[in-house]
Amino acid sequence: MFNNSIPTFKFLSYRRLQAGSLCPMGCNEDEYLHHISNSCSKIKDVFGHLNNWGFAIISCHSFADRCSWLEKKSSFIINLFCSTIYLSWKNRCEMVFGKTGKSPLSITTEAIGIASSLVICNHQNSGQLVVNQQDLLYKSWHPPPPDWIKFNVDASLLCSYKGGVGGVCHDHRGRLLLAFGRSCVHWDIAHLELLAIKTINEVFKDWMLEYNGIIIEGDNINIIKLIHKKIKAGMEGMEYLSFTKNFNHVICNWVNRDSNKLADLCANYAILSSFD
Template identity: 50%
Template sequence: MAAASFKGSLGYWDSNQLCELSPYWHPPSPEWIKLNVDASLSCNYNGGIGGVFREYCGRFLGAFGIKCTHWDSSQVELLMIFSAKRFIQDWMYDFKGITIEGDNKNIMDLVQEIFNKKFVFKGHSQMQDFSFLDGFNQVLFHFVNRKSNKLADFCANYARSFDLFWDVLGFNEVPPLFVSLLKEDSLRSSFT
């Protein structure tokens, strides 16, 4: 295993994952919301993009998934950030900020650079349009452990078959496994 430096601490990498990252989901700062995002791509180019919104008390705000077809997993991972603009509601801008988390370090670093205008895609202006985030006072991008991103992963994999948008958990269309994973995250986040 290769050793790497990450934010001043020495850690070990395994499949683009730093072993020292917390395996548990943590709520955002008070009066913030968090969006966990993920993408999934099969060998037949069948893909899905997923995300889950929660607020600082861990309360579920919504989940989405978009079916897509693509050959490049990095492009699908990048599209997951920009797909969020379809699901951000006006009332979400009342929060102090948004934290966007994903489990692909390279993509999260790239998106942060694009957002900070330190990187420009030539010929891909739609990949630079972060105007949908302008309504937030602050925007943070974080790389997280794959285990703490289970709900977004679930949505991305589910979306390989069906588009989804869930903002209420009481309906039959929300799979029981999703609700179970959400409860597990909520219980763990209250004790960590």
């Protein structure tokens, strides 16, 4: 982008390598640098999700404005912005070549995953605390051991009894593998906290079987105690935890709310709509 060498349709048509210069995503506007990084309907949807999750990606008038906006941002937001543009451009190219595109939500979660793992790497290498948005999400979150995966789950409930359960799954590099949320209606937050763990069974994928161990973390101490008791008593009546049978090691952990912020975001987002 900074070298103005992305082969957008305007770039290509100027060089007589492409017939039209309109955005192939159906925006009815020329496809050029500012369009793909700001005004395209596809990128706007992704920014919409990021803004709902509190990342504040503003709309800019020109690419030059975008550059000066980026200069004032933390390394996490710069990573997040660049990852978002990279992934949506990649997605656009796949669609141009006839593949089915990814949803804006899946591009959003993937971009957060890439930006998060970059900051976690920096964090681990430097041994210093990085003061940026990342610490909001990972104040004391620790990655699982190599070849393990870790689920963080949470629930959220409004006075209207509209609720949501959600969670995220990471590997030992801190890479986000999966995010999910289910909206529901209930009056008991404890019921929802348990439902959040049960939902793991629903979103469990076959490729997770390649991992040796699984850690499940939640911030409700009573629910975590209940699961511990059931595991000790031989898992009777715990069919909803059947996915744990696939692993040699299962750990169920209580963490404080600060370490569970990303799962909390998913649970809150799920109040609006379910997602995977």
